[in-house]
Amino acid sequence: MDKQRLNATDVAVLSFPYVLFLVIAIICINNCFFQDMIQLSSLHASWYYDNNFGHFLLPNKIDSGHPPMNGMLLASLWKVFGRSLWVGHVFWGVAAFVLIYQIQRLCRILFPAGTAHYVALVVLTDAALLTQSVLVSPDIILMAAFFTAVRAILENKRWNLGIAVFFLSLISMRGMMCTGALYFFCIYHQYKIKPFTIKRLIKASLPFVPGVASAFAFLGYHYYRTGWIGYHDDMPWAVCFQKIESLPELVRNAVVMVWRFIDSGRLIIWALLLYSIYSLYRRRKVRKTVFTNKRLSIIFLFILMLLISSYSFLLHKMLSAPRYLLPHYAVITMITFLLLTEFCSGKKIKRLAIFSSILLLSSNFVRYPEKVSVGWDTTLSHLPFYALRTQMFDYIRENRIPANDISAGFGIYGNQNAIDLTSSKEMVIKNTTHFGKTGYFIYSNISNLEDPLIDQLKKGDDYVLVKSFEKGNVFISLYKKR
Secondary structure (H helix, E strand, O other), rough: OHHHHHHHHHHHHHHHHHHHHHHHHHOOOOOOOHHHHHHHHHHHHHHHOOOOOOOOOOOOOOOOOOOOHHHHHHHHHHHHHHOOHHHHHHHHHHHHHHHHHHHHHHHHHHHOOOHHHHHHHHOOOOOOHHHHHOOHHHHHHHHHHHHHHHHHHHOOOHHHHHHHHHHHHHHHHHHHHHHHHHHHHHHHHHHOOOOOOHHHHHHHHHHHHHHHHHHHHHHHHHHHOOOOOOOOOOOHHHHHHOEEEEOOHHHHHHHHHHHHOOOOOOOOHHHHHHHHHHHHHHOOOOEEEEEEEHHHHHHHHHHOOOHHHHHHHHOOOOOOOHHHHHHHHHHHHHHHHHHHHHHOOOOHHHHHHHHHHHHHHHHHHHHOOOOOOOOHHHOHHOOOHHHHHHHHHHHHHHHOOOOHHHHHHHHOOHHHHHHHOOOOOOEEEEOOOHHOOOOEEEHHHHHOOOHHHHHHHHHHOOOEEEEEEEOOOEEEEEEOOO
């Protein structure tokens, strides 16, 4: 978009994602590690930091099968700047700003100049994306690399593509899956421009070679040293990788997948998508819809990603976290507005974009029933948890409650030093397998405990509530065994 043509509203829309991400990042700069990031970022980085990078592979008890790039990056930064929470937040925040820039530039390729930044605004106000940007999450690096690669393919920038694919292939196993989708997306896009010769096919494939070769080298070395790839039966989270065994389980996973797509205000995106498909169908005899090669390629990319992710999402018992679909949320939003652009005026597109962004942002304030499992790492409504956790542990210390006599749910149990980097390394809270065996249990709705355990806490005769703190949509309570 030509800067001379930007009015005040356009400038505000262009700047708003940067301001929003910056404000949230400042608020969260000293927040402790949260849920999966305790392992994927803190425990991994702590292993390399404490062992001074003396080992390449992680020990089995914390090895998730992913390449070690995320943990090594954070450990390296700790070596330079000190082992502090702000270090991860600042540098992973840089990845968030790269992502904003790449999304905005990609939208300028796909949409008319007057509406591009409005569509980017919708993509960037998704609750899952906003939340992951402040959790020191490998998924924010994945997203930055993914959309850098998409833009590089559409603009034929081979060096940028090679660098993006390298980071994408080594940040996680899902990053490798995204690399596979991007390769076929690249081939499809190039073929639509001009049919392939062997020479052109090789040339289009070359930027993928360093990243893919590095990924295969890691997987091969990992298998050589450990005897497994991806997961093994003895890892603590092995149940997540178990295959489904019945049709009802498949249906359940499909329902969960649909729910992930429409949750957090995304129902508006799908409503607009269905409306646009219906409108284009009605207009088919009056005006033929003609998509550009770039727009067709984006639709093809979403189909590829959906097919690849459906294997893990639908056919396994518990590989259904909302953050696993982060790239999908962004791409389907772009496709929706691509279809709307075919028959809506620029003014209407802007209004729909602003309205959609407001709904997406407002989803962060929605309160779910206590027994509904919530993707807390994909909603900003979890933010009060950090202050509540501090209050709870201050209460525990003041009342001299021994840590080894406490158990807790997901996101709270474990070595507290790995979570906040300041607690004593001897302060270890047991997990839910010790429920009923310890004198105390910490229950918070961010742990998504199973319903029977909640009922046993609140309705049974085994535990009594001692202290509870609550703020916003989050609570954390301490129960004592009778």
